[in-house]
Amino acid sequence: MSDSETFLGALGRAETNTADEHRKRVAAWLCEEIDEGHLDLPLPGHGNTWQRWAILRDLARRDLSLVRLAEGHADAVAILAELKASPPEPGSVWGVWTAHPPGPDLHAQSEGSGWRLNGVKQFCSGARVCTHALVSALVSEAERQLFAVRAEAAVAAPDTWAAAGMAASDTLTLIFDDVAAEPVGRVGDYIARPGFHHGGIGVAACWYGGALAVSQPLATQAASGNADVQTRARYGAIDRELYSAETVLRRAAEEVDADPEDYEAGAKMRAMRVRAVVASACAGVLRHTGEALGAGPLAFDPHYAHAVEDLAVYLRQHRGDRDLAGLGTAAAAHEGGTDVES
Template identity: 60%
Template structure:
């Protein structure tokens, strides 16, 4: 990011953007997201509503089709769940929502009370659907440094072009967004976004998207291993991939059942459950990414655009798990639990 970046005027925010060879795919993702929202296909069960397995299976299936599409769909469905949980007005017909709540070092977005309402000032990085979303839930700092969630109409925001350099997840339309006095409606009191039980339920649900991406990536290796001519090395590689994907799928379904059994987190296990799920699935997906690359070689990456995109997208999407940093938090929390720390003796 440098001084050469430019902002897209709000009036032109959803106009086609000039650029490289992936423009058609970018447009397909935006159009397919908008179509799916309008058709009600993303009206998924809320986490903890008794059907979390099917919610995550739907996200998994979207991710198996395309990870950028799944990323945007997950944001829209997460926004709907957050609005319901915090007692706010739910998405209206045709509205495409995002959740813009990243807080990396550097950029600061502040919420200031003005004229009986609130306005947002500053910049927010990692806003997926920057051009496509019509509404967004945005976290901002209020007086005293605490964070609060706000609903905004994205027509008043300005995506900052050039703030996503990576080919992976490019179609997720993830950019830094600038706010210059954008009107905002508070959603819940300060701190409510992270204190609600669904914060951890949603965090675990992201792993379902990673899982779907790994399934797509493994498909060419499965096809090669099924051939009569497949050698022992190919079949061994796919055997390891199948083993790990089976385990990750089981962990996701076990976690979904745990959420439905205690949606309000009365037992206090939601954070630990989410960290375990994310750690297991991220490790499996990373191993699938490595094993498929080693077993298949450069051929599919060079000749199969869908496979190459899936590999690039998954490598980036997995960075939502912060590797050893997240494992350190998990280790401290799990070690401090009394009794059955693995949840396997019940």
């Protein structure tokens, strides 16, 4: 083996070890946050919704992979409470695995007094740190139901996350082979509850916290005495984006607390609007910081580089024009006084 091949092999192992160390560090942080009670957050719509989202925002500013797992745990607690299920046991770590993209799916079958899950579930964040999870599965060709499972009963498919961004969230594809499951609510209850939309705004609060982390190096430059007008203008544009994001999040929190049971008429459109505004603001922050700072911080500032990579991936939970089309349909129907499905 040549010297160059030896060097490249060692470099690859170092990068793998660094990524694995970050994943383990995030898992340890998550468990510490849970054990110390820092994720005992106010439930959405119970009068302190902004406090809930502000805590998620601050965790996101620290590390987006951490907040992805923390938000999943907190969301699971809220779902269990809303659907009148037993709360998590002390010390347990929960995820919410409810994505259903094209491809293989997860199926639930009733056997006697219990249920069993078989199939594949993609996008399972915290696959190796969660002790339990809420999982959606098909109970018929078109109907899904939510189930509680022990995470250790599923098998992680290796190498099912290719992106550098959000790698420490340990998001993997899991294989379920005759796994025991406990129903949580009835068919369709997971989506039909107001908290489904409140939780979607909570994710936007995480995006916003990530944007705050991304903006920090440029804020430091703009605050210096020798900052040029271009730097100050770029940061002015970023401040505009961040202000708009926090403003809509705060207003949404007030509206949720004022009418927590509102589902179709308010909660759904509110969530679409807030997610659209915050996603656009975060995309603007990524663009302005990238153009103003250049490659230097990406190469030499690990926190900034991780934040940029993670936010770019996390934002893909907003589906761009597809989600805007849904918002446009709902908003036009609302404005026109008609009832149009989005």
